[in-house]
Amino acid sequence: MRTLRISAAAEAASLALLLINLFTVHIDGVSSLVGPLHGMAYLVVIAATFLVPAPPAARWLALIPGIGGLLALRRLRDH
Template sequence: MRTLRIAAAVEAASLAVLLANLLTAHAEAIASLVGPLHGTAYLTVIAATWLIPAGTPARRRAVIPGIGGLLALRRLPADPE
């Protein structure tokens, strides 16, 4: 569950950075650094959701690019940590 929380936050934050970069300077260095980070976080969200004994709705939400991890977290029961 902790991995999913971290990956969901990184996924959303990296998408925000990519969009801000696209709307402003469009620096290739930023896109080259943050793009693979975003992709890795996206795949981590999907994998972490499948490893958690969660229902199908949470797994379906996890595959939505950009905000899927946050949506999946909302669908999962509260963690007793």
């Protein structure tokens, strides 16, 4: 669960950084650094969700890019 929490936060924060960069200064270096970080956090969220005992709805929510990890955590907390 700890891995899922950390990766969900990293996924959401990296998406926010990418969007802020896109709509403001659009520095290529930021996109080159944060883009792969976001992709890796997304994959870790999916893997971590499938490794914990979770309802199928949480697993489907984890597949949503950007906020899926946070939604899956919320579903797991309510479970």
